Amino acid sequence: MSNVPPTLILDIGLMAMLVVVAFSVVRLRSLFAIVMLQGVYSLLSAAWFVSLDAVDVAFTEAAVGAGISTVLMLGAMLLTEREAKPVPLQKQLGSLFIVTVTGMALFYAIGDMPAFGDAHSAANAYLGTDYIAATKTDIILPNVVTAVLASYRGFDTFGETVVIFMAGLGIVLLLGLNGHAGKWRAQPKGQDVSNSRGDKS
Amino acid sequence: MNGLLEHFNYAVVIFLMMLGLYVVFASNNMIKKLVGLSVFQTSVFLLYISLGKVTGGQPPIIAEEDLHAATDGGHDVVAEGAHQAADIIYSNPLPHVLILTAIVVGVATLAIGLALVVRIREVYGTIEEDEIDALDYERNLEGAAK
Structure with missing residues (x-):
C-alpha cells in the first residue's frame, strides 16, 4: 500500500462524516436538529453511493431520503413536539448492552464477508454479470439498473407501487382529508385521555 | 492488517447500524425513534451497495460503443465487441436495483409511522413513550385490573 488510491481517501472521509452525524443524532435532543441531521446523513450516504458506482441509488437517496423524508419528518415535528425529553440512565445502559x-x-x-471491491465474490460473479451481458442484447438500453428494475424485475416494481398506494391510503385513513384531522378524540372506556392530562399540567 | 483493509467498510457500516439501533431502543421520543430507524435503514443500504462495488469498476451504464458492438450484427464486429467488453469493468447492478426498491418502500413505512405518531399525539397529548405508558396505567387502560 505505497500509493493509496484517491477514492479510498474519499470513502474514508465520507465514512468519518457519517459516523460524526450519526453520533450527533444519538446525543442531541432538539428534534429540529435531529431531523435535519437525518437529511444530512442521507445526503452524505448519497455522496458515498456515487463513489461506490451506484449512481441511480444516489439520486434516489438524495431525492427521497434527503428530500421527501426530511419534509415528512419536519411536518410531523411541527404537528407534535420540538424537544425530546431526557432518557433515564437505566434505559440507556440497557439499550447500550443490547x-x-x-x-x-x-x-x-465480518470475516465471512467478501473483500471490498472483489470482482470474483459470489455476490458479484454470476448473476450481476449475466444481467449486464443480457441487457446488451435483450433490452438495448445503456442503463442496466433501469433494465433490471423495469423489465427483468417488473413485477417487483409493480409490487412496490402497490406498497406506495397502500401507504397513501393508510395515511388518509389515519389522518383524514375531510378537514377534521386532529379534532377527533379517542375515549377508551369512556375516559378522555388527553383532557385528563390537560387538567393535571 | 490486510483483512482489516479489505473489510473496513463493513466495520464502519456495522458501527453506523448500531448507532441507529441504539437510537431506536434508547429514545422515548417517537420522532427520534423514527429518525434512528431511518439511520439504521440507510446503513443497511450502505452495506448492500458496498457489497456490489468492484475495484476499478464503472457505474453499470453500458458504454455506447460497447452497446453498439453487441447489437450491430457481423461476426467480427461481435468478436471485437466482446474484446472491448472485457476491457470495461462494471459494478454489480443487482444490489442497486434491490436498494432502489428498498428506499421507496422505506419512505412509505416512514410516512405511515409519522402519521401514527401524529394520531398518538392527538389522543394522548404527548409522544414520549414512558408518559403514554403512565397515562395508560393511570387510566387502567392496560396492565393491572382494579
Whole structure:
C-alpha cells in the first residue's frame, strides 16, 4: 500500500462524516436538529453511493431520503413536539448492552464477508454479470439498473407501487382529508385521555 | 492488517447500524425513534451497495460503443465487441436495483409511522413513550385490573 488510491481517501472521509452525524443524532435532543441531521446523513450516504458506482441509488437517496423524508419528518415535528425529553440512565445502559451484543455478533461475522471491491465474490460473479451481458442484447438500453428494475424485475416494481398506494391510503385513513384531522378524540372506556392530562399540567 | 483493509467498510457500516439501533431502543421520543430507524435503514443500504462495488469498476451504464458492438450484427464486429467488453469493468447492478426498491418502500413505512405518531399525539397529548405508558396505567387502560 505505497500509493493509496484517491477514492479510498474519499470513502474514508465520507465514512468519518457519517459516523460524526450519526453520533450527533444519538446525543442531541432538539428534534429540529435531529431531523435535519437525518437529511444530512442521507445526503452524505448519497455522496458515498456515487463513489461506490451506484449512481441511480444516489439520486434516489438524495431525492427521497434527503428530500421527501426530511419534509415528512419536519411536518410531523411541527404537528407534535420540538424537544425530546431526557432518557433515564437505566434505559440507556440497557439499550447500550443490547446494541453492544448485537454489534459484537455482527463483527464476528465480518470475516465471512467478501473483500471490498472483489470482482470474483459470489455476490458479484454470476448473476450481476449475466444481467449486464443480457441487457446488451435483450433490452438495448445503456442503463442496466433501469433494465433490471423495469423489465427483468417488473413485477417487483409493480409490487412496490402497490406498497406506495397502500401507504397513501393508510395515511388518509389515519389522518383524514375531510378537514377534521386532529379534532377527533379517542375515549377508551369512556375516559378522555388527553383532557385528563390537560387538567393535571 | 490486510483483512482489516479489505473489510473496513463493513466495520464502519456495522458501527453506523448500531448507532441507529441504539437510537431506536434508547429514545422515548417517537420522532427520534423514527429518525434512528431511518439511520439504521440507510446503513443497511450502505452495506448492500458496498457489497456490489468492484475495484476499478464503472457505474453499470453500458458504454455506447460497447452497446453498439453487441447489437450491430457481423461476426467480427461481435468478436471485437466482446474484446472491448472485457476491457470495461462494471459494478454489480443487482444490489442497486434491490436498494432502489428498498428506499421507496422505506419512505412509505416512514410516512405511515409519522402519521401514527401524529394520531398518538392527538389522543394522548404527548409522544414520549414512558408518559403514554403512565397515562395508560393511570387510566387502567392496560396492565393491572382494579
